Amino acid sequence: MNNELSQKEINKLNITGFAGNEILFFEESSSTFDLMHSLDLHTGLTVVCAKQNSGSGRLGRNWESRKGGVYLTFALMPPFEKFEIPFITLVCAVGVCKVLNNYVPSMIKWPNDIVSGNKKICGILTRNMSQKGEIQAVLVGIGINVNNSGFGDDLPHASSISDILKEEINENKVLESVLNEISHAFDMSEEEILTEYKKLCLNLGKEVKLHFLKNGEEMKAICTDILPDGTMAAQNDTETFYVNSGEVSLKGIY
Numbered sequence: 001m002n003n004e005l006s007q008k009e010i011n012k013l014n015i016t017g018f019a020g021n022e023i024l025f026f027e028e029s030s031s032t033f034d035l036m037h038s039l040d041l042h043t044g045l046t047v048v049c050a051k052q053n054s055g056s057g058r059l060g061r062n063w064e065s066r067k068g069g070v071y072l073t074f075a076l077m078p079p080f081e082k083f084e085i086p087f088i089t090l091v092c093a094v095g096v097c098k099v100l101n102n103y104v105p106s107m108i109k110w111p112n113d114i115v116s117g118n119k120k121i122c123g124i125l126t127r128n129m130s131q132k133g134e135i136q137a138v139l140v141g142i143g144i145n146v147n148n149s150g151f152g153d154d155l156p157h158a159s160s161i162s163d164i165l166k167e168e169i170n171e172n173k174v175l176e177s178v179l180n181e182i183s184h185a186f187d188m189s190e191e192e193i194l195t196e197y198k199k200l201c202l203n204l205g206k207e208v209k210l211h212f213l214k215n216g217e218e219m220k221a222i223c224t225d226i227l228p229d230g231t232m233a234a235q236n237d238t239e240t241f242y243v244n245s246g247e248v249s250l251k252g253i254y
């Protein structure tokens, strides 16, 4: 069996839900997000790349995207009736984390990193496509480190499933399971997702170091809850903080 992503292997996948109802595969691109902009979007349309030359990560960072990883973006079109847009990332994190747990022990580091041990093996980034202030589509980008390795000194906390397991994984199968599990997660209720998310969340009940991006201040607190809009509640001796992912980064886990 060929472990590498290819259109031929992707055509054979058993896709059971809306995510991946149409899959377009590219050997290489700048980013799966960029490709989406030239396509006629519909809910479930998924673009997959074997390699990205300019992958984007959260907080304006780059996403290392050499061959061996699974890089995908899928589209969601309005109306967004079931889940609020910020909640969509949590839904996807639950779906992806469940799949990765079938390979290596995996947890969610708030808001949406998937980590195994103290290494990040997957990142999720959701972007809104808007026109005249109106949201035209939500694009969910997911980068999974499957068979890629050789992360540079600048990424000491990154690893891949194959680096951890010391064996090669079928990238097409990972893609299939991730898309199916995400569709399944979208069938769950908000309450069920939140319960699952909290079970998988590494931070809950632990000390977190909040790094406020606005002023560079740092603060230690205990993560006490994850709210339905994805906000994290954290408490120290005197205060409770409600933080969203754009405002803080967490230190101390990697």
Ligand code: BTN
Pocket: 030, 031, 032, 033, 052, 054, 055, 056, 057, 058, 059, 061, 063, 070, 071, 072, 073, 112, 113, 122, 123, 124, 125, 141, 142, 143, 144
């Ligand atoms: C993060 O920083 O944790 C989020 C990383 C998201 C990477 C994925 S790979 C597929 C999609 N295309 C991109 O350019 N980025 C996302």
